[in-house]
Amino acid sequence: xxxxxxxxxxxxxxxxxxxxxxxxxxxxxxxxxxxxxxxxxxxxxxxxxxxxxxxxxxxxxxxxxxxxxxxxxxxxxxxxxxxxxxxxxxxxxxxxxxxxxxxxxxxxxxxxxxxxxxxxxxxxxxxxxxxxxxxxxxxxxxxxxxxxxxxxxxxxxxxxxxxxxxxxxxxxxxxxxxxxxxxxxxxxxxxxxxxxxxxxxxxxxxxxxxxxxxxxxxxxx
Numbered sequence: 001x002x003x004x005x006x007x008x009x010x011x012x013x014x015x016x017x018x019x020x021x022x023x024x025x026x027x028x029x030x031x032x033x034x035x036x037x038x039x040x041x042x043x044x045x046x047x048x049x050x051x052x053x054x055x056x057x058x059x060x061x062x063x064x065x066x067x068x069x070x071x072x073x074x075x076x077x078x079x080x081x082x083x084x085x086x087x088x089x090x091x092x093x094x095x096x097x098x099x100x101x102x103x104x105x106x107x108x109x110x111x112x113x114x115x116x117x118x119x120x121x122x123x124x125x126x127x128x129x130x131x132x133x134x135x136x137x138x139x140x141x142x143x144x145x146x147x148x149x150x151x152x153x154x155x156x157x158x159x160x161x162x163x164x165x166x167x168x169x170x171x172x173x174x175x176x177x178x179x180x181x182x183x184x185x186x187x188x189x190x191x192x193x194x195x196x197x198x199x200x201x202x203x204x205x206x207x208x209x210x211x212x213x214x215x216x217x218x219x220x221x
Contacts, residue, residue, distance in 0.1 A: 001027045001194055002048065002162065007057035008217075009043055017043050018054065019217030027161075030188045030195040032205035035214035041198040044214065045166050048196065049082050050074045079104065083155030083193070087167040089147040091139040091154075098122065098135040101154045118157060125153040129183055145176030152183060162194040163187070169204055181207050 002025040009018040017040035025031060033041055046052035047059060050066050059066045066077055091100045098119075105118045126132045129149045134142055142150070148168060155163060165184060169177035185207040188195040197208055205211050212219040 001025055001029075001062060003060040004048070005058045005060070007044075007047065007054045007059070009040070009047065009052075009054045014038070016217055018047075020057070021218050023212075023219055025194060025196070028188070028192045028194055029210065030185070030208040031197070032208035032211045033196065033198045033214055033219070034200065034202075034205055034211065037200075039214045040217060041214050042166055045164050045196070045198055048162075049084060049164050050078055079158060081161045083158070083160035083163040085148075085151055085155050085163065085165040085168045087170040089139070089144075089151040091147055091150060093139050096136050096138055097126075097131065097142070097150050100139070100150060101126070101157055104154060104158050121159070122153065122157055125156055128186075129153055130179075143176075145172055145179065148172060148176070148180050149183065152180065152187075156187065156191075156193070160193060162196070165195065165197045165199075167198055167200065169199065169201055177201065177204070 002023070004021060004023040007018050007021040010016045021044070033044070035041055043052060047054055053067060061077065061081065066074065069077060092103070095103065101122050102118060105115065123132070126135060129152060131146055131149050131153070134146060134150070139147055168184070169180050172180065181204040184195060184197065187193055195208070197204060199205055210221070212221055
């Protein structure tokens with residue numbers, strides 16, 4: 001499904017961050033990437049999500065290079081195939097929970113029937129993640145743990161092929177971190193969505209099928 005070939009990335013201030021890095025990921029896999037702060041984990045996620053470009057190497061998604069895509073094609077790749085979950089929930093404060101969740105659907109010109117299908121799917125996901133009773137609340141009325149579950153549902157609303165979670169439990173207490181980690185694993189298992197998690201949490205990393213450490217610009221298993 002995903003193949004990274006000899007990815008190299010450097011910055012003037014930091015020097016080499018990724019050095020001839022390689023990664024292969026199959027459909028439905030779950031991968032944890034750990035490593036010290038500043039090791040390049042977020043850079044790697046941004047390259048996979050077409051938010052950044054490497055200096056050299058290639059990123060192949062289902063045998064097509066995402067680096068050869070035009071800006072519009074890159075946007076479509078992200079909207080149709082990638083769900084993002086970050087450490088900060090990034091919910092829009094003036095929208096309700098339901099409106100935040102359905103926001104990515106507005107990136108497409110969808111019919112009324114398709115929109116109602118999205119609403120139904122959102123309802124199922126909210127039920128699964130235990131946030132159904134929050135649908136009409138605003139982000140400032142809910143807890144941090146609840147906000148991260150809203151973010152997770154929003155990331156899934158377009159039925160992505162792959163979920164990229166960058167320190168998704170980093171701002172949560174242990175209880176809510178455990179809840180979110182279990183939900184990520186369940187979604188990977190039950191919905192078949194491929195999952196890459198960047199984390200400092202050994203507990204979260206242990207829930208993934210494959211675990212890598214990013215050291216000196218390369219992934220070590």
